[in-house]
Amino acid sequence: MLDGDTVTYGGWSELRATLEYDFGQEKAFRYDGLSMDEVIRHLARFISRLWQIHVFGEGNTRTTAVFFALYLRSLGFHVTNDVFRDNAWYFRNAMVRANYSNLQKGVHETTEYLELFLRDLLLGENHLLQNRTLHIRSEFKKQNIESSKQYIDSEKQYIGESKQYIEKMVSAGLSKRSAENAAKLYTVFGLTRFFGRSEVVPVLEITITPASSLLKKMTDAGITEAVSGMGKGKYRFNPAFFRPAR
Numbered sequence: 001m002l003d004g005d006t007v008t009y010g011g012w013s014e015l016r017a018t019l020e021y022d023f024g025q026e027k028a029f030r031y032d033g034l035s036m037d038e039v040i041r042h043l044a045r046f047i048s049r050l051w052q053i054h055v056f057g058e059g060n061t062r063t064t065a066v067f068f069a070l071y072l073r074s075l076g077f078h079v080t081n082d083v084f085r086d087n088a089w090y091f092r093n094a095m096v097r098a099n100y101s102n103l104q105k106g107v108h109e110t111t112e113y114l115e116l117f118l119r120d121l122l123l124g125e126n127h128l129l130q131n132r133t134l135h136i137r138s139e140f141k142k143q144n145i146e147s148s149k150q151y152i153d154s155e156k157q158y159i160g161e162s163k164q165y166i167e168k169m170v171s172a173g174l175s176k177r178s179a180e181n182a183a184k185l186y187t188v189f190g191l192t193r194f195f196g197r198s199e200v201v202p203v204l205e206i207t208i209t210p211a212s213s214l215l216k217k218m219t220d221a222g223i224t225e226a227v228s229g230m231g232k233g234k235y236r237f238n239p240a241f242f243r244p245a246r
Contacts, residue, residue, distance in 0.1 A: 001093050001096050001097065001131075001134050001135055001136065002096065002100060002102075002136055003135075003136060003137060005100070005102065007052065007096055007099045007100050008099075009052060009053070009054035010052065010053040010054055010055075015053060015055055018053045019050075019053060019055065022046070022049055022050055022053070025046075026046050029042065029046075031075075036122075036123065040115050040118045040119060040122065041111065041115060043072075043118060044098065044111035044114040044115050044118055045098075045111055047064065047068050047095070047114070048094075048095045048098035048099055048111060048114055049099075050064060050067075051064045051095045051099075052095070052098075052099040061088075061091070061092045061095070064095075065084050065088075065091060069081065069084065072121075072122070077122055079121060079122070083117070083120050083121040084121075087117060087120075087129045088205055089131055089205055090113075090117060090129040090130075090131055090134070091114075091117055093113075093131055093134045094111075094113035094114040094116075094117055094134065095114060096134070097109070097110055097113050097114075097134050098110065098111045098113070098114050100136075102136070105136065107136050113133070113134055116129060117129060165179075165182075165183045165186060165242070166179040166180055166182075166183050167179075168241075169182050169183065169221065169223060172221040172222060172223060172241075173217075173220070173221045174217055174218070174221055174223070178214055178217055178218075181204050181214055182214070182218050182223055184203065184204065185200060185203060185204070185237075186237055186242075188203050189236070189237065190237070191236070191237050191239050191242065192236075193236065194227050194234045194235065194236050195234065195235060195236070196215075196232075196233040196234045196235065197211045197212055197215065197233060200214065200215065215233075215235060218235075219235065222238055222240075222241055223237065223238060223241050224236065224237055224238055225237075225238045
């Protein structure tokens with residue numbers, strides 16, 4: 001989302017103090033007389049700040065989501081896990097954008113994306129929650145017709161290439177679902193980047209076990225190859241597999 005940059009998270013020595021401060025502020029907050037738009041805006045700020053403290057090194061977003069669902073229920077909202085489950089990556093990235101500013105690039109922290117998520121969750125609205133709209137790259141901010149045409153053309157090219165790769169991976173022995181996941185990994189890592197289970201998990205939003213299984217299937221099919229000297233369990237896509245047939 002941030003082109004290699006990162007959000008500044010809370011310091012470990014201040015976790016308890018920052019948690020107590022944020023919870024204290026929320027406990028003292030009065031919702032009386034607020035419109036639903038104002039309620040949603042406040043909730044977005046509260047949960048994004050809580051997430052930014054980053055109490056847990058692993059599972060911080062999942063824990064935040066579980067807490068938030070329970071808290072919303074305590075406020076009287078009927079909340080299920082469906083919207084969290086179907087938009088887990090968007091939820092996480094929306095909180096990233098709520099806590100990131102880069103004045104040199106003209107990027108400012110905003111809860112607008114998190115508010116769209118909450119409108120779907122709390123009001124049953126149906127917004128198009130696409131992760132690519134959260135990316136800070138300038139091409140996603142351009143509104144002129146020419147850039148729109150270029151984006152559409154690149155989308156068509158991407159779809160065509162992905163379809164071609166998926167068909168080839170299925171022919172190599174992968175199921176269609178595994179081939180689709182492998183193609184998604186290829187768009188992220190390409191032929192030059194090394195990756196392992198820990199890199200696969202956030203891209204596909206799966207756990208370690210299916211990530212390991214997919215890597216084995218891909219390697220057995222010749223789609224990826226193990227890499228030595230880069231740490232245990234590292235792979236890269238096999239250039240020979242993606243070389244155009246003659």
